[in-house]
Amino acid sequence: MDSPPLSRRIRSEISPSERLLNQVRQTISGLAGLCFLCVLGIQFLWSPRPGRTGWPEALLVLLTVLATLGALSRSLPVQKILFATIVTGLLGGLAHGLGATTAFPFGPFIYSEAIGPQYFQTLAWPLPLLWIIVILNSRGVAKLILRPWRKLRNYGYWLIGLTAMLVAVFDLALEPFATRGNHYWLWLPTKFPYTWYGAPLVNFLGWLLTTLLILAFTTPALTQKPARTRKNRTDYHPLIVWLLACLLFATSAAQNQLWVAVGLDVFSGIAIAILALRGACW
Secondary structure, three states: OOOOOHHHHHHHHOOHHHHHHHHHHHHHHHHHHHHHHHHHHHHHHHOOOOOOOOHHHHHHHHHHHHHHHHHHOOOOOHHHHHHHHHHHHHHHHHHHHHHHHHOOOOOOEEEOHHHOOEEOOOEEOHHHHHHHHHHHHHHHHHHHHOHHHOOOOOHHHHHHHHHHHHHHHHHHHHHHHHHHHOOOEEEOOOOOOOEEOOEEHHHHHHHHHHHHHHHHHHHHHHOOOOOOOOOOOOOOHHHHHHHHHHHHHHHHHHHOOOHHHHHHHHHHHHHHHHHHHHHHOO
16 A cells, blocks of 8 residues: 655645644744734835934844744744843843943944943843844855755854855945944944944954854754654755845935945845855755
8 A cells, every 4th residue: 555645745744733832833923924014124125313322223134033933933942042042142232231331352443322222231132132133044045055054064064154255255245234324323433444334344353253153052952853754844944034135225325325235235145145045046
């Protein structure tokens, strides 16, 4: 007698409660993603004056976190996601709080009133959430790019290294948006001869090293063990977040006539999209 198809065996081995939980996760993720796109559109139409903030920016950050965690919940247990989220936000927030008081590891900078409330006058409230967004989605994009080589022995090290590089590239695109476009923080003069729209080059090294530190603690929780009853789905959500962020940064840079930043945003978005789609279709 022929055995039943693999898809039927997979469905039969999943309990009704697990199927219901998966449906709830997909619904929440879909709603969060839809709200994220709506608020992103409002953000484009809002066009705030330099130094002025409003609810679209805050809501955009919150919904991006929810959409990211919702998409991740389709492949990882909730407890692992919570652990990785808390550790990422905590370590990233501590790094920026330390940087605001000692200039290490990013260089000397100060926050402006435009960024909103601050914890103990040393940490702006969106920074821990920003680290969660950047780390988790950069790792997701790195997984897409490295998909053809996921069975290599050193795949985990390549994934960590590429994730750290993508985080540094994301910060390159973020700095003109945050400093020249919205004036969230201000970089103070340093002895370094070259800067990127005011940001010293050591800032990007600081993001790189902080990312490696965060991944050293969170990678075990974010690693999905292969299961026979679970279909290996390709998750394009991190790539979508990446491309929408590039579009937002490029639009802001164009409005402020920062053409070099516009070129970087467009080039990085196209290059990452090509590499990720090529890897995903392998």
